[in-house]
Amino acid sequence: MTEFASGTLTGKNLHLSFGHNHVLRGIDLHVEKGTTASVIGPSGSGKSTLLRVMNRLIEPDQGDILLDGRSVLKDNPDELRQRIGMVFQQFNLFPHKTVEENVSLALRKLRKLPREQARAEALQQLDLVGLKHKADSRPANLSGGQQQRVAIARALAMKPEVMFFDEATSALDPELVKGVLALMTDLAKGGMTMVVVTHEMGFSRNVSDNVTFMDAGVVVESGPPEQIFTAPRTERLRGFLSDVL
Amino acid sequence: MDLLDQLADTFFNWEEMAKVIPALLMVGLPNTLILAVASGVFGALLGLGLAMMGISRNAGARWVARIYTDIFRGLPAILVILVIGIGLSPIAREITGSRNPYPLGILALTLIAAAYIGEIFRSGIQSVEKGQLEASRALGFSYGSSMRLVVVPQGIRRVLPALVNQFISLLKDSSLVFMLGLAASDREIFRIGNDAMANTGNLSPLVAAGVLYLILTVPLTHFVNFIDHRLRTGKPEKKEPDELAAPIGKGAQA
Numbered sequence: 001m002t003e004f005a006s007g008t009l010t011g012k013n014l015h016l017s018f019g020h021n022h023v024l025r026g027i028d029l030h031v032e033k034g035t036t037a038s039v040i041g042p043s044g045s046g047k048s049t050l051l052r053v054m055n056r057l058i059e060p061d062q063g064d065i066l067l068d069g070r071s072v073l074k075d076n077p078d079e080l081r082q083r084i085g086m087v088f089q090q091f092n093l094f095p096h097k098t099v100e101e102n103v104s105l106a107l108r109k110l111r112k113l114p115r116e117q118a119r120a121e122a123l124q125q126l127d128l129v130g131l132k133h134k135a136d137s138r139p140a141n142l143s144g145g146q147q148q149r150v151a152i153a154r155a156l157a158m159k160p161e162v163m164f165f166d167e168a169t170s171a172l173d174p175e176l177v178k179g180v181l182a183l184m185t186d187l188a189k190g191g192m193t194m195v196v197v198t199h200e201m202g203f204s205r206n207v208s209d210n211v212t213f214m215d216a217g218v219v220v221e222s223g224p225p226e227q228i229f230t231a232p233r234t235e236r237l238r239g240f241l242s243d244v245l
Numbered sequence: 246m247d248l249l250d251q252l253a254d255t256f257f258n259w260e261e262m263a264k265v266i267p268a269l270l271m272v273g274l275p276n277t278l279i280l281a282v283a284s285g286v287f288g289a290l291l292g293l294g295l296a297m298m299g300i301s302r303n304a305g306a307r308w309v310a311r312i313y314t315d316i317f318r319g320l321p322a323i324l325v326i327l328v329i330g331i332g333l334s335p336i337a338r339e340i341t342g343s344r345n346p347y348p349l350g351i352l353a354l355t356l357i358a359a360a361y362i363g364e365i366f367r368s369g370i371q372s373v374e375k376g377q378l379e380a381s382r383a384l385g386f387s388y389g390s391s392m393r394l395v396v397v398p399q400g401i402r403r404v405l406p407a408l409v410n411q412f413i414s415l416l417k418d419s420s421l422v423f424m425l426g427l428a429a430s431d432r433e434i435f436r437i438g439n440d441a442m443a444n445t446g447n448l449s450p451l452v453a454a455g456v457l458y459l460i461l462t463v464p465l466t467h468f469v470n471f472i473d474h475r476l477r478t479g480k481p482e483k484k485e486p487d488e489l490a491a492p493i494g495k496g497a498q499a
Contacts, residue, residue, distance in 0.1 A: 057382060082385030092380035096399050106384040109394065151380075158384065 006193040007068045007083070007161035008033040011054050014063035016046075023049050024060070025217040031162070031195055031210070033068075036188040038196045038204040038225075041214035042240060047197040050214070051164045054195070055084040067161065082110060085155030089167040091147040093139035093154070099126065100135040103154045111158070125153040129183055145176030149183055156187075163187065165196040201244055205229050213237045258449040265441040265450040269457055273434035277461075280419035280433060283351045285412050288358025295363030296370055297392070310363065317360035322353075322418050329353035330425040347431050350422030358415055365407045370400035406473040413462050413469075434458060 009031045016024040023046045031037040039047045052058045054065055056077040064071050072080050093102050103122035107113045113121065126132045129149040131142075139147050148168060155163060165184060169177045181203050188194055188207050198204055204211055204225065211228040213221045213236075221228060221237045232238045298310035317325065330349045337349055373396050381391035401408075420435035427436060438454025 055383065057379060078382075078385050078387050081383055084383075086380075086383035088376060088380060088383075090374075090376050092374075092376040094377065094380070094395055094399075096402060105394065106386070109390065110385050154384070 004034075004187075004190060004192045005159055005161055006034045006191055008066075009054065009084075009162045009193060009195070010064075010066040010069075011050070012064040012066070014050070014053055014065070015061045016049060016053055016058065017061055023217050024053060026063070027214070027217075027219055029054070029195070029212060029219070029222075031193055033193055034191040035209040036192075036194040036196060036207055037210045037212060038198055038208035039212045039214060040198065040201070040204055040240070041220075042243075045214045046217045047214055048166050051086070051166050051195060051197055055081050055086060055164060057081070082106075082158055083160055084162045084164060085158060085160035086164040087148070087151050087155055087166065087168045089170050091139070091144070091151045091171070093147055093151055095139050098136050098138060099131065099142070099150050102139065102150060103157050106154070106158055122153075122157060125157045126150070128156070129153045143176060144172045145179045148172065148176075148180045152180075152183060152187075162193045162195065165194065165198065167197055167199060169198070169200060199244070201229070201241075213240065215240070255448050256452050258447050261441070261445050261447045261449040262453040265438065265453055268437050268441075269434055269454060272430060272432060273437040273454070274457065276431060276433040277416065277419050277435075280351060280354060280422060281412065281415040284354035284358050284419070285415050287351070287355040288362050288411075288415070289408070291355065291359035292362030292364075293366055293397075295359060296366035299363065299367045300370060314360045314363055317357050318364070322357055323421050323424060325357055326350065326353040326421050327424055329356065330422070345428065345431065346422070346425035347427060350419075350425055350427075354415060354419060354422070357418070358411065361411050361414070362408065365404045365411060366397075366400065369402075369404035369407075370397055372403055373399045403476065405476065406469045409465055409469045409472070413465050416461055416465075417458065 009029075011027055011029040014024050014027040014029075015022075027046070027050055029037065029039075029050065039050065041047055049058065053060045056065070056072075059077075060073075065073055067080070067083065093099075094105070097105065100119060100122050103125055104113075104115075104118040107118035107121055108115060111118075123132055123135055126135055129152055131146055131149055131153070134142060134146060134150070139150065142150065152168075168184065169180050172180060177200070181200060184194070184196065184203070185207050196203070196208065206225070208225055211223065211225050212219055213228060213232075215236050221232065221234055228237070229241065232241060295310045295313060298306040299314075301307055301310075329352055330346050333349055333352070334344070334346060337346075338344060341348065370392075377395050377399065378388075378391050381395040382388070386394065419433055422433065423436035423439065427433075432440070434454050434457050438451040441450030442448055
């Protein structure tokens with residue numbers, strides 16, 4: 001894998017409410033440059049919302065977000081999101097565009113690269129995820145696993161400083177999960193800063209440097225994977241682990 | 246006289262039809278197409294604006310779109326054509342220096358078409374999964390760019406059948422501008438058939454006009470079915486198994 005222009009990402013005391021529903025209740029999350037933080041917890045605990053708040057797809061009601069130690073809340077949110085790649089559970093590839101166009105769109109329109117150069121860079125990214133030969137196919141003609149790898153290539157093409165994965169393997173057939181997890185593992189080992197919301201406890205335990213357990217909008221426990229998985233301190237984490245493992 | 250012969254002469258007098266066909270093809274057909282295509286194109290542009298206003302986060306914009314759509318969808322086409330065609334003719338005369346009601350006919354058809362097309366676009370755009378906008382915004386595109394590059398193109402593709410249906414309506418409704426009293430060279434298909442009928446007292450010219458409308462609209466309805474089918478099933482392309490999932494990224498076993 002190539003070297004990444006990784007950055008350090010910090011969320012401080014993040015709060016968010018939808019009406020009376022207090023979804024995030026003071027979340028702190030610190031992801032050191034080049035490390036992988038995984039976020040686990042029951043559905044509805046606010047994990048996915050936390051990702052969307054940290055790249056400002058949803059603006060937090062309170063708290064601060066720092067990239068390399070500098071608050072980004074006053075930046076243009078579109079420019080912030082160019083620095084943070086995101087991969088979704090449902091892939092969300094653009095079905096009206098070819099695989100290559102999916103990857104090169106932001107390069108052409110945001111990075112303003114000429115078409116040929118954008119295509120060359122897109123093909124290079126697709127090669128990294130093993131799908132260069134699918135460059136001119138439509139997403140609908142790819143398997144779920146292939147689509148998700150294209151989505152990862154699309155995010156990586158923007159040379160992000162941080163990558164977010166929002167349950168990236170949850171919508172995949174079991175036999176396709178492995179290829180996507182392998183790619184994510186390569187990225188993590190290659191020094192990409194990553195925040196991974198996941199139900200894959202194996203990945204969380206074996207690949208991430210830090211695990212955060214969330215429940216009902218708060219961080220219940222956070223620490224290195226050995227501690228979280230072998231010596232949980234709270235009853236809630238113990239209960240969660242016994243449910244999922 | 247035999248009743249059947251009388252009916253045949255009323256509807257299918259070939260001689261009267263033959264007389265009107267040159268005017269139908271040389272004058273009526275181009276005018277009908279100009280009225281329908283011009284109001285279709287302008288209506289689509291205005292309709293797209295209405296659709297964007299209709300889904301806007303700005304409540305004022307939504308209201309304007311809502312009220313516009315309610316009015317122009319709720320009124321009979323003939324009433325709009327008369328009100329616009331007669332009511333605006335002094336202004337049109339000021340601007341164009343001519344008494345020709347033809348541009349006002351296009352305007353009236355445009356205003357009606359925009360109300361329907363706006364609703365078609367809006368439903369299409371709203372049918373695009375939320376994840377598409379989210380993915381585009383996550384890449385760093387602004388709301389406007391995301392709509393333009395990702396959401397709207399998909400929405401429009403989905404409503405192509407409805408748009409063609411709307412164009413068929415326009416082809417037929419363009420006949421209503423005859424109410425404004427057009428110059429001989431501006432007459433569309435219906436007016437030419439109608440004038441010939443009035444002059445000869447025989448219905449056959451109107452039947453010929455009807456046949457010409459069907460020649461235009463029937464292929465279009467079948468075209469709608471074709472693109473509708475194609476949109477639902479897509480172009481056939483072979484799927485391959487995820488053969489490359491395994492070899493890449495050996496790190497998973499770590």
